[in-house]
Amino acid sequence: MTPLAKLLEAALFASARPIPSEELAALDPDASKAALAAALDELREHYDVDGHGVELVEIGGGWQILTRSEYTEAIERAQLAARPARLSAAALETLALIAYRQPIGRAEIEEIRGVSVGSVLKSLHERGLIDVVGRGEGMGRPLLYGTTPIFLEYFALRHLDELPRSDELAIALRAEPRML
Amino acid sequence: MTEAPAFPSYAAEGSAPASFVVELSEFSGPLDLLLTLIREEQVDIYDIPIARIAEQFVLRIRSLPLNDAADYLEMAARLLRIKAQMLLPRVDGEETWDDPRAELVRRLLEYQQMREVVDVLERAGEERRNRFARAYLPQAPAPPEAPLALSLSELLAAVDRILRVTRDPAIHDVIPRAIDVPGAIALIRDLLALRIRARWSEIVPSGAEPWKVLSTLLGLLEMAKLGECRVQQPRPFADVEITRDAASEAA
Numbered sequence: 277m278t279p280l281a282k283l284l285e286a287a288l289f290a291s292a293r294p295i296p297s298e299e300l301a302a303l304d305p306d307a308s309k310a311a312l313a314a315a316l317d318e319l320r321e322h323y324d325v326d327g328h329g330v331e332l333v334e335i336g337g338g339w340q341i342l343t344r345s346e347y348t349e350a351i352e353r354a355q356l357a358a359r360p361a362r363l364s365a366a367a368l369e370t371l372a373l374i375a376y377r378q379p380i381g382r383a384e385i386e387e388i389r390g391v392s393v394g395s396v397l398k399s400l401h402e403r404g405l406i407d408v409v410g411r412g413e414g415m416g417r418p419l420l421y422g423t424t425p426i427f428l429e430y431f432a433l434r435h436l437d438e439l440p441r442s443d444e445l446a447i448a449l450r451a452e453p454r455m456l
Numbered sequence: 457m458t459e460a461p462a463f464p465s466y467a468a469e470g471s472a473p474a475s476f477v478v479e480l481s482e483f484s485g486p487l488d489l490l491l492t493l494i495r496e497e498q499v500d501i502y503d504i505p506i507a508r509i510a511e512q513f514v515l516r517i518r519s520l521p522l523n524d525a526a527d528y529l530e531m532a533a534r535l536l537r538i539k540a541q542m543l544l545p546r547v548d549g550e551e552t553w554d555d556p557r558a559e560l561v562r563r564l565l566e567y568q569q570m571r572e573v574v575d576v577l578e579r580a581g582e583e584r585r586n587r588f589a590r591a592y593l594p595q596a597p598a599p600p601e602a603p604l605a606l607s608l609s610e611l612l613a614a615v616d617r618i619l620r621v622t623r624d625p626a627i628h629d630v631i632p633r634a635i636d637v638p639g640a641i642a643l644i645r646d647l648l649a650l651r652i653r654a655r656w657s658e659i660v661p662s663g664a665e666p667w668k669v670l671s672t673l674l675g676l677l678e679m680a681k682l683g684e685c686r687v688q689q690p691r692p693f694a695d696v697e698i699t700r701d702a703a704s705e706a707a
Contacts, residue, residue, distance in 0.1 A: 292590045333587070345586035357588045363581065365484040365574070372573035388566055391485040391527040431577055432584035445572045 277322060280307055280315040284339075288319075294338035294429060336428030337435060370396045371405060375427070375439060379409045379420035397421065405430060486531035487567040489516060494564070501564060504557055506542055510535035534560070633667050640668075640675030648685060648700045656696035 277285075287303055288295060301312055316339060320332040333342050343351065351357050363371070370393050373385050385393050400406045401421075409422035428435065483489040493512050499505055513535055517528040541556035647654050660672050676698065679685045686699045 289590065331587075340589055342587035342589055345583070348586045348588070351588060357591060359585045362585070368574045368577055368581075369484055369570060372570050372577055375577070376570075376573060388563070388570060389485050390487040390531060390563070390567070430584060431580040432587075433580060439573065440576060442569065445569050 278315060278318060280304060280311060281318040281322070284312075284315055285319055285341075288332070288339060288341045291340075294335045294340035296338040300339065333432060334434050335432050336425050364396075366391070366393070366396050367400060370400060371423070371427070374400075374406055374421050375423050375436065376442060378422035379412075380422075381412045381418040381420050383418060486513075486528045487564060488571075489513065489528070490531065491564060491568060491571075502561060504561070506535065506539045506557060510539050635667055635674065636671045637674045637678065640671040641679060644672070644675060644679060644685070644698065648698070652700050654698045656698070659698075 283303055284300060287300065297312070300316075301307065301309070304312075307315070316332065322328075323331050328344075329347055330341050330343050333340050348359070352359060366389075369389055370385055373388055374380055377384065382393060382397060385397075397406070401408075404424055404426040406421045406427065407424050408419045410420045411417040412420050423436070427433075433439065483492065490509070490513060493509055493516075494501055494504065497505075497509065497512075499509070510532070513528075514532050517525060517532060538556045538560060546553055644654070644659060647659065660669055676685070676687055680687050683701055685701050688697045688699065689695075690697070
């Protein structure tokens with residue numbers, strides 16, 4: 277491996293969270309963008325081709341070393357690490373709406389889901405998956421919610437665009453925001 | 457199942473109608489339940505047989521605990537209203553008939569689209585769940601605080617300092633003055649024994665202490681409740697008139 281690839285590997289190993297590209301670049305001020313991308317490619321191939329228990333994953337505009345899924349059960353059985361709890365259907369539905377229509381207020385979410393979502397919003401906020409991103413017009417200036425970087429981490433998404441566009445879904449609907 | 461099934465065919469196979477309990481917790485809301493019914497009945501979402509679907513919807517939410525029922529009941533009411541609108545006669549040849557189901561269909565499709573996104577998120581989340589990142593290191597515990605080293609003279613000096621700072625403590629005496637309702641009742645009874653009618657201003661002199669006013673008021677209300685007297689006020693802010701009650705007089 278090149279020295280830059282080794283440096284990146286060491287930094288990624290030391291971090292518990294994905295490291296944004298800019299922070300990786302700061303590790304070696306002399307390295308060009310292209311050299312950095314090449315080193316990341318090299319590291320990923322090193323893990324994939326040589327056969328390693330871990331892999332390099334791009335998440336939320338950053339990079340992270342994760343264990344391969346085939347070893348999850350053995351690791352969990354040995355109680356070395358535990359998988360996080362799954363999100364409830366209500367939480368996923370609410371997240372899906374926020375991801376697609378952010379910034380979105382509580383009233384609009386409730387209208388689409390047909391149920392009240394106060395407690396779901398609270399727990400999603402506590403888990404850091406959503407945040408208040410502004411206030412809407414109209415009565416009471418309602419809070420508007422959006423997704424956070426932790427949302428991308430939770431679903432291992434590079435960015436929001438990785439989700440299918442609404443016109444790519446089987447039922448394509450008008451995408452324009454509703455008048456409230 | 458020998459009798460005609462009390463429940464339509466959506467009951468799970470093999471389960472007796474009597475033990476049929478809808479697991480509504482498996483639905484994430486009224487729209488979810490509605491979509492499930494539409495799928496099970498294999499009907500066209502753009503041409504929903506609203507009477508049939510509404511009936512099944514109501515059947516299904518019957519077993520719901522009241523707390524969770526509100527959202528479902530609202531949808532049930534909506535369905536029944538659409539059903540009623542469908543029954544209204546249509547003028548033949550009228551081309552601009554607004555299908556009362558249109559709004560419901562739009563919401564169902566919107567909901568269905570959201571569910572597709574949920575599927576995408578669920579798959580992505582599951583994939584991530586199955587891979588571990590480097591674990592967080594727990595924060596090192598803060599070192600325990602050093603034991604308190606204090607001599608008796610230091611403690612006494614501290615007490616002295618505090619006493620000097622608060623040289624002139626202002627001490628207020630608070631005297632509790634209980635409200636005397638039984639006393640007020642006795643007073644009014646004595647008065648009413650002598651006279652049929654009395655006025656508020658006669659019982660409570662102007663400028664009376666608050667506890668006296670309160671006692672009399674509570675006593676009056678208590679007596680009125682017991683039927684011993686009647687309390688009347690001819691017009692707002694007028695003097696209250698207390699009259700001996702005819703019924704209690706007879707007793």
